[in-house]
Amino acid sequence: MAERPREERITNAFVELADTLVGDFDAIHFLDRLVEHCLDLLDIAAAGVILATPLGDLMDAAATDRRTRALEEAGLHWGEGPLVDCYRTGRPVANAALDDDQALHHWPRYTLRARRLGFVSHSALPLRLRAQTIGALSLYRDQPGLLDPAQLSLGQALADIATIGILQQHTGAEQPPVAVHLHAAMQDRLLIEQAIGFLAERADLTPDESFVRMRTHSRAQRRPLTEVARQVLDDAFDAAAPDG
Amino acid sequence: MVGLSAEMDRLLTELEADRNPSEQQISQHLARAAGLLGLEGLAVSLVPPAGSIELLFYTGALTAGLEDLQYTQGQGPSMDAITAGRPVLIDDLGDRGTMRWADLLSSVEKIGVRAVFAFPMFLGAARFGVMTGHRTTPGPLGQQQLADGLALASALTGLLTAFAAGAGAAGDFFAMDRDLYHSGVHQASGMVAAQLGISPADALIRIRAHAYQSGHPLAEIATLILTRRLNLAADHPPDHHTP
Numbered sequence: 001m002a003e004r005p006r007e008e009r010i011t012n013a014f015v016e017l018a019d020t021l022v023g024d025f026d027a028i029h030f031l032d033r034l035v036e037h038c039l040d041l042l043d044i045a046a047a048g049v050i051l052a053t054p055l056g057d058l059m060d061a062a063a064t065d066r067r068t069r070a071l072e073e074a075g076l077h078w079g080e081g082p083l084v085d086c087y088r089t090g091r092p093v094a095n096a097a098l099d100d101d102q103a104l105h106h107w108p109r110y111t112l113r114a115r116r117l118g119f120v121s122h123s124a125l126p127l128r129l130r131a132q133t134i135g136a137l138s139l140y141r142d143q144p145g146l147l148d149p150a151q152l153s154l155g156q157a158l159a160d161i162a163t164i165g166i167l168q169q170h171t172g173a174e175q176p177p178v179a180v181h182l183h184a185a186m187q188d189r190l191l192i193e194q195a196i197g198f199l200a201e202r203a204d205l206t207p208d209e210s211f212v213r214m215r216t217h218s219r220a221q222r223r224p225l226t227e228v229a230r231q232v233l234d235d236a237f238d239a240a241a242p243d244g
Numbered sequence: 245m246v247g248l249s250a251e252m253d254r255l256l257t258e259l260e261a262d263r264n265p266s267e268q269q270i271s272q273h274l275a276r277a278a279g280l281l282g283l284e285g286l287a288v289s290l291v292p293p294a295g296s297i298e299l300l301f302y303t304g305a306l307t308a309g310l311e312d313l314q315y316t317q318g319q320g321p322s323m324d325a326i327t328a329g330r331p332v333l334i335d336d337l338g339d340r341g342t343m344r345w346a347d348l349l350s351s352v353e354k355i356g357v358r359a360v361f362a363f364p365m366f367l368g369a370a371r372f373g374v375m376t377g378h379r380t381t382p383g384p385l386g387q388q389q390l391a392d393g394l395a396l397a398s399a400l401t402g403l404l405t406a407f408a409a410g411a412g413a414a415g416d417f418f419a420m421d422r423d424l425y426h427s428g429v430h431q432a433s434g435m436v437a438a439q440l441g442i443s444p445a446d447a448l449i450r451i452r453a454h455a456y457q458s459g460h461p462l463a464e465i466a467t468l469i470l471t472r473r474l475n476l477a478a479d480h481p482p483d484h485h486t487p
Contacts, residue, residue: 089248092248094387095387128398129402129405130260130402131260131261149330149394154329156394157364157366160398182290182372182404183292186292186298186418189424190298193433194430197430197432197435197436197437198434198444199434199438200434200470201438207470
């Protein structure tokens with residue numbers, strides 16, 4: 001069977017993970033799918049996720065294989081490794097080499113253990129929304145070479161989906177995604193701007209006069225400006241009618 | 245090993261500590277960030293699922309011109325970063341053998357820009373914006389700058405999220421007293437829509453086409469339309485000089 005193109009697999013991964021966010025959300029199942037998608041889409045040998053418990057402890061939540069899981073568990077126990085640093089700082093650690101002395105100096109026990117599994121580099125990306133870090137995603141390579149920016153960015157995007165999913169689960173709220181809010185608010189504003197121009201043409205006003213006219217109507221009728229704007233654009237606004 | 249630089253870490257910490265930064269403060273942060281990334285300008289734009297890219301914050305003398313060119317043509321590195329969902333890094337505009345948007349990039353180079361770097365901004369599965377930086381000198385971003393750039397895009401995503409997540413804040417964020425960079429262009433779209441009996445979206449396409457053909461900035465064309473010095477409905481050119 002021919003392998004599907006990468007772009008298509010990326011899209012499918014996003015759609016599948018986003019779908020998982022709806023309804024009964026099972027965090028562990030979700031994170032299992034997340035690391036599988038990472039393995040499929042990125043040039044890595046293994047992936048894992050750690051999560052902070054409500055008490056602030058760190059737990060290993062998912063990994064692509066048992067040995068990686070054991071490595072992460074050991075790293076948490078020792079408080080060593082890029083994953084721990086990433087969680088503590090809330091910042092990504094990109095392509096930390098595990099085969100040099102610096103790594104051995106920073107994370108002595110973790111580095112030796114990771115080397116035994118054949119890993120040569122480790123990138124850790126935060127599960128983070130604004131100032132809140134709730135975990136970290138690990139990407140391990142067993143071949144020389146770096147994870148390029150496109151792959152790190154894709155990894156972060158996948159980590160972001162996990163963050164939203166888990167935070168939504170914690171709040172238990174069925175809130176519309178904030179991106180939708182932001183875009184909707186922007187569309188409303190654009191609608192008003194368009195209506196200003198439309199009414200200016202119809203009523204032979206300057207744009208400023210047109211805006212004042214719409215705002216006066218909105219206040220007098222106690223109707224939102226966006227509603228008035230829609231009316232204008234539907235050509236159903238009587239500019240000559242007096243307000244108040 | 246490439247973590248975040250200490251300077252960028254400090255900047256992002258400040259950015260995140262400020263709960264309700266003003267537009268001016270955000271622009272100042274952006275200016276500092278641009279310096280750390282070795283860039284001369286940075287822009288943050290929103291890109292709704294359907295619709296055009298909307299410039300929110302920027303810093304740098306050439307930034308508005310660069311974004312204007314992309315907006316006019318409805319394509320470019322910023323749009324591609326969003327569509328493809330990955331950074332689009334153009335080290336050298338002078339070396340564009342197989343690059344897309346040859347025409348756009350030659351206009352961009354004419355205003356003096358030599359390198360463009362666009363980072364998509366994600367919120368969960370939603371691609372909702374893009375951060376675009378540029379330089380007047382060619383050359384790739386270093387590994388440190390890439391790591392810093394990715395983290396900055398992520399922090400700006402958090403900032404916009406916070407605007408949107410606060411009660412009614414997304415609406416407030418786009419309140420009428422805030423200047424939207426393309427306000428005039430959208431007003432002109434409404435005016436042309438009324439003149440030609442077409443949708444504002446179609447009117448915007450016509451205005452962009454006119455700007456593109458005339459080689460004049462979109463904002464200038466919009467002003468001419470709004471002050472009735474240019475009428476796209478007219479079959480023949482008006483008797484006074486228009487671009």
